[in-house]
Amino acid sequence: MAETSFHKPVAKIKRKKSLAQRLSENKAVQQSSAIVLPVLLGVVIFALWQTQVLHKMFGTDVFTLPLPTKIASLFAQNLPAVWINSLATIKAAGLGLLFGSILGYVVAILATFFPDMGKGGLYLVGAFASIPIAALAPVMNNWTKDVSSTASVRSMVSKILVVTLVCAADMTLNAYRGLTEVKPYSEDLMATYAASKRKLLFKLRIPNSVPYIFTALKVSVPASIMTAVVSEYFAEYIVGVGREIRENIVLSQYSIAWVYITAACIIGIVAYALLMLAQSILMKKFKPV
Amino acid sequence: MANAVMERSAQTMDVESKEVEIRVDHLGVTFQDNEGNDVQALTNVNLTVHKGEFVSLLGPSGCGKTTLLRCVADLQEPTEGEIKVGGKTPREIRMAQKFGFVFQQPVLFDWRTVKKNVELPLEMMYQTKERRSKRADEMLEMVGLTNFANHYPGQLSGGMQQRVNIARALGIRPDILLMDEPFSALDEFTKEKLHEDLLRIWSKTNKTILFVTHNIQEAVFLSDRVCVLSPHPGRLSAIVDITLPRPRTLDMRETPEFNELVRQVRDSFEGGSL
Numbered sequence: 001m002a003e004t005s006f007h008k009p010v011a012k013i014k015r016k017k018s019l020a021q022r023l024s025e026n027k028a029v030q031q032s033s034a035i036v037l038p039v040l041l042g043v044v045i046f047a048l049w050q051t052q053v054l055h056k057m058f059g060t061d062v063f064t065l066p067l068p069t070k071i072a073s074l075f076a077q078n079l080p081a082v083w084i085n086s087l088a089t090i091k092a093a094g095l096g097l098l099f100g101s102i103l104g105y106v107v108a109i110l111a112t113f114f115p116d117m118g119k120g121g122l123y124l125v126g127a128f129a130s131i132p133i134a135a136l137a138p139v140m141n142n143w144t145k146d147v148s149s150t151a152s153v154r155s156m157v158s159k160i161l162v163v164t165l166v167c168a169a170d171m172t173l174n175a176y177r178g179l180t181e182v183k184p185y186s187e188d189l190m191a192t193y194a195a196s197k198r199k200l201l202f203k204l205r206i207p208n209s210v211p212y213i214f215t216a217l218k219v220s221v222p223a224s225i226m227t228a229v230v231s232e233y234f235a236e237y238i239v240g241v242g243r244e245i246r247e248n249i250v251l252s253q254y255s256i257a258w259v260y261i262t263a264a265c266i267i268g269i270v271a272y273a274l275l276m277l278a279q280s281i282l283m284k285k286f287k288p289v
Numbered sequence: 290m291a292n293a294v295m296e297r298s299a300q301t302m303d304v305e306s307k308e309v310e311i312r313v314d315h316l317g318v319t320f321q322d323n324e325g326n327d328v329q330a331l332t333n334v335n336l337t338v339h340k341g342e343f344v345s346l347l348g349p350s351g352c353g354k355t356t357l358l359r360c361v362a363d364l365q366e367p368t369e370g371e372i373k374v375g376g377k378t379p380r381e382i383r384m385a386q387k388f389g390f391v392f393q394q395p396v397l398f399d400w401r402t403v404k405k406n407v408e409l410p411l412e413m414m415y416q417t418k419e420r421r422s423k424r425a426d427e428m429l430e431m432v433g434l435t436n437f438a439n440h441y442p443g444q445l446s447g448g449m450q451q452r453v454n455i456a457r458a459l460g461i462r463p464d465i466l467l468m469d470e471p472f473s474a475l476d477e478f479t480k481e482k483l484h485e486d487l488l489r490i491w492s493k494t495n496k497t498i499l500f501v502t503h504n505i506q507e508a509v510f511l512s513d514r515v516c517v518l519s520p521h522p523g524r525l526s527a528i529v530d531i532t533l534p535r536p537r538t539l540d541m542r543e544t545p546e547f548n549e550l551v552r553q554v555r556d557s558f559e560g561g562s563l
Contacts, residue, residue: 185392188364192390193413193461194383203409207400 066255075259086263089241092156093228093267096163097220103164104171104216111172112179112205113197122176129169133227136162137234145236155237162231167220174216178209214279221275225268241267307339310375310465310497311361317369318356318523329522330356334370336516336525338497345500345508345515347554353523354501355469361499362388362467374465382465386414389463389496391471395450397442403453404429404438410461428456431490448479452486459490466498472507481539484511488537509550510537517557527557 023029048054049068055061062070075082107125111118137158144158182204190200229242238247241264248257313336322328331353338344346354359365361372363379374382382388397406407425416424429435432452442450451471458466472480488511491498502508508515512531519526531550533541541547 183394183396183398185394185396186398189390189392189396190413191364192362192383192386192388193410194386195413199413203412204398207398210400 064254066258070255071258071262074255075262078256078259082259082263085239085241085244085260086267088156088239089225089228089232089264090267092159092231092240093163093224093271096160096228097167097224099160100164100167100224101171101213101217101220104168105175105213107168107172108175108179108209109201111176112201118176122173125169125172128165129173133162133166133230134234136165137231140231141234141236151237152239155235155239159228159231159235159240163224163227166227167224170220170223171213171216174212175209178212179205182208211283214275214283217275218272221271222268225264225271229264307341309337310340310342311336311338311499312373313337313357313361313370314372315370316357316360316367316372318353318360318365319368331360331367331523334523334525336528338499340497341495343491343498343500343511343513345502345512346518347502347505347508347515348518348523348558349503349520351523352518352520354503354518356523357518358467358469358499358501361465362390364390386410386461387464389458389461389466391454391458391466391468393470393473395442395447395454397450397453397457399442402439402441403434403445406442406453407457407460410457414461424460425456428460429453431459432456432486446479448475448483451475451479451483455483455487455490459494459496462494464497466496468498468500470501470503473503480507485539487511488535492536505551505554506542509533509547509554510542515554517554519558527554529554529557 017025045054046068048057049065052062052067055065058065066074107121111121140158140162141155144154144161147157148154179201186204187200190204193199195203228240229245232240232242233246235243241260244260245257245264248254248260313334316331316334317329318331319327319329334353334357336344346357348354356365360367361374361379363383372379374387397403398409401409404422404425407428408421411421411424426435426438429438432455434449434452434456437445437449442453445453451474455471472483475483484507500508500511509531510533515529515531516525517527517529518524529550533546533550
């Protein structure tokens with residue numbers, strides 16, 4: 001009798017973990033839940049939206065917040081116009097991102113080569129990064145008004161410049177860390193090989209900065225699209241996803257405005273997905289810092 | 290007893306007949322602490338290391354042993370005195386890439402494979418791709434990591450990383466190997482294995498080795514001579530000849546001779562034993 005009562009609890013302890021615990025520890029469940037849960041959230045929101053529960057919750061109507069099905073059908077109907085405007089936004093964001101990242105990286109390299117000036121320069125860049133886009137865009141419009149006699153060209157240059165400055169600041173601050181925060185003793189190690197400053201840059205600093213470049217891009221890819229959209233509000237020439245959102249809200253055409261909001265979201269998500277893809281290909285070689 | 294004396298004098302004669310590799314002359318290093326006070330890291334250090342000799346710098350933390358090693362490698366400037374390496378200044382030797390330096394940490398580059406890490410100093414010497422590859426393979430074979438050539442450092446254990454570190458330092462065929470507590474972060478088993486490896490490699494290549502450690506047993510087991518440094522201010526307080534025969538084996542650590550030498554080294558610390 002005593003023996004059985006002694007054994008019973010032991011057997012109970014050895015019993016498998018609870019279902020919830022086993023599920024949360026299962027690799028396959030973990031991986032699939034990373035996709036299933038967000039999708040589920042999206043479906044729930046879609047359902048609330050389509051059934052107008054969302055409208056009741058926020059005290060709005062289908063005119064200011066059109067139903068998803070209506071947005072989708074209008075999106076399909078206006079596809080050529082959406083495509084032209086999206087291309088303008090992608091061009092401003094993409095070129096600005098490219099120029100800004102290159103400019104930012106070059107500034108970071110200069111700051112590493114001239115540390116005395118570099119430290120002060122980085123404070124300046126940090127201050128630059130905190131200028132609101134809404135302040136930068138009108139200033140840039142003004143500065144670029146003599147660039148070309150064609151309004152579409154001047155506006156595009158202005159937008160690209162705003163995106164460039166925003167992305168450059170982000171890249172400089174991150175890349176500088178990547179170029180200078182090397183493993184302890186690695187600079188001493190290179191010194192024992194009589195490495196020149198140039199060798200030190202190419203063999204140690206630049207490879208070390210690669211993960212930091214991606215850290216910068218994770219912020220500046222979405223930021224470049226946001227910046228392009230916002231600078232379109234202020235641009236002289238009427239084109240781009242951001243400008244269409246504004247124009248249509250002004251004209252109380254909320255459904256069309258929502259079509260362009262959707263387009264902006266798609267551009268952002270696709271750009272981020274491309275970045276993640278590039279990172280997984282380039283960075284699989286070594287573990288990031 | 291007479292036997293021991295004879296052995297000792299024989300070795301002393303042997304050392305004297307050898308060429309001088311490193312000569313440290315009245316070396317002093319002073320730096321300023323956070324409050325701006327002068328701190329003497331090293332004062333009046335005189336030391337002669339001969340070609341092919343294995344010399345340990347032993348002492349507690351803060352005794353300046355690493356500072357001394359860094360001065361020899363020209364990673365740090367002495368404030369007083371001078372160092373000559375093979376009749377030249379440490380800078381000339383460093384610029385000629387004659388030093389192999391093994392740091393306390395492996396300092397491997399995460400973005401390079403094990404083999405590419407070993408090839409790094411050879412790239413710096415503008416060696417051809419074929420020569421680099423051949424040399425790196427040889428070195429990895431010597432430290433027993435041939436199968437890990439294409440792994441990345443993050444995939445290796447601490448002991449294996451340190452072996453890559455040693456392979457990289459030896460790959461450039463340095464005249465002088467400077468080692469800064471290379472095994473202090475490793476477990477006993479790995480450490481013993483690497484001690485044997487190091488002695489085997491040293492006996493094959495006959496490098497001059499200057500080895501920094503705070504472990505008395507390690508210093509006695511590996512070295513021809515142990516230089517005992519004492520702190521506050523950092524100074525060379527004694528040099529003990531290690532008369533154990535070579536090749537050294539791990540079971541020599543159990544012998545009375547070994548323990549006697551360990552006691553002798555411990556007694557030579559100034560300002561109390563460790």
